[in-house]
Amino acid sequence: MKKRIVSAILATGLVMSGVANAAEYKVDKAGAHAFINFKIKHLGYSWLTGRFNDFDGKFNYDKNKPNDSKINIVINTASIDSNHAERDKHLRGKDFLNVKQFPKATFESTKYEQVSDTEAKLTGLLELNGVKRTITFPVEKIGEGKDPWGGYRVGFSGETSLKLKDFGIDYNLGPASTHVTLELHIEGIRL
Numbered sequence: 001m002k003k004r005i006v007s008a009i010l011a012t013g014l015v016m017s018g019v020a021n022a023a024e025y026k027v028d029k030a031g032a033h034a035f036i037n038f039k040i041k042h043l044g045y046s047w048l049t050g051r052f053n054d055f056d057g058k059f060n061y062d063k064n065k066p067n068d069s070k071i072n073i074v075i076n077t078a079s080i081d082s083n084h085a086e087r088d089k090h091l092r093g094k095d096f097l098n099v100k101q102f103p104k105a106t107f108e109s110t111k112y113e114q115v116s117d118t119e120a121k122l123t124g125l126l127e128l129n130g131v132k133r134t135i136t137f138p139v140e141k142i143g144e145g146k147d148p149w150g151g152y153r154v155g156f157s158g159e160t161s162l163k164l165k166d167f168g169i170d171y172n173l174g175p176a177s178t179h180v181t182l183e184l185h186i187e188g189i190r191l
Contacts, residue, residue, distance in 0.1 A: 022062040025154060025188025027073070029056050033155075033187040036075060044176030050082035059109075059188055061154055063144070066120065069112040071186070075105040077128075095171040102130045110134070117141075122158060128167045135160055139184075147189075155187040 027034045036055055042048045052075050059071035078099040080091050092099045109124035115138075123136040137160030144154035161179045164170070 022060045022065065022068055023152075024191045025059050025061060026191055027055070027057040027059070028153070028187045028189050031189075035183070035185040036073075037183040037185070038180050039183070040173070040180045041176045043174055048082060050080060052076070052079050053081050054079035057186075058191075059186070061188070066114040067112055069109070069120075071107070071109045071112075071122070071124070073107045073184075073186075077103060077105050096129075096169055098129055102128075105129075126162075128162075129169060131167045133166055135162070142187075152190040153187055154190075155185070157186070158184045 034055075035051060037049065037051045039047045039049045054076035055073060057071065057073035059069065061069045077097045078092055080088055080097065082088055082091065091097055097105075105126070105128045107124050107126045109122055111121075111123040113121045113123075115121060118141045120139050120141070121136055122139045123134065125132055126135050137158050139156050139158035142155040142157055145152070147153050159181060161181050163179050164173075165178070
């Protein structure tokens with residue numbers, strides 16, 4: 001009986017130590033070292049680009065167990081900024097993001113699959129405009145290490161293309177503008 005109890009305590013200790021190794025990071029919103037950008041073709045002639053100015057999030061990452069990584073991001077959809085006030089007003093309205101009804105967009109990961117030392121596939125649930133969909137996209141680990149202020153940081157970058165109709169956005173922008181590209185550049189500070 002004592003052997004079973006000791007074994008259970010040791011096993012619990014090993015499991016707990018594995019959990020403790022996964023560091024929690026806060027997205028560096030205050031230092032503006034994280035960005036969520038977007039681009040969409042304008043009539044097929046050029047790119048219209050912009051960003052979300054207000055978002056926050058946390059993630060867990062352990063370089064020894066990368067596949068256990070998790071991330072959660074919350075975006076204030078009213079913070080959309082395409083560098084044109086009238087267009088931004090339209091983008092916040094019912095034709096696009098409908099920010100009065102859906103003030104937040106969220107992404108919560110369900111799987112992180114490391115492909116190489118710096119590349120991985122991230123899968124998770126994206127909720128945008130009141131619609132939830134599972135998406136998968138490639139991410140790149142940019143780097144990690146100590147910063148000059150005594151902290152520890154790690155950064156990732158990823159890009160995915162979203163079909164607007166999949167998220168209930170059916171405004172006719174022309175045949176060249178059915179998808180929007182989201183670019184995520186996330187730097188986190190270890191807590």
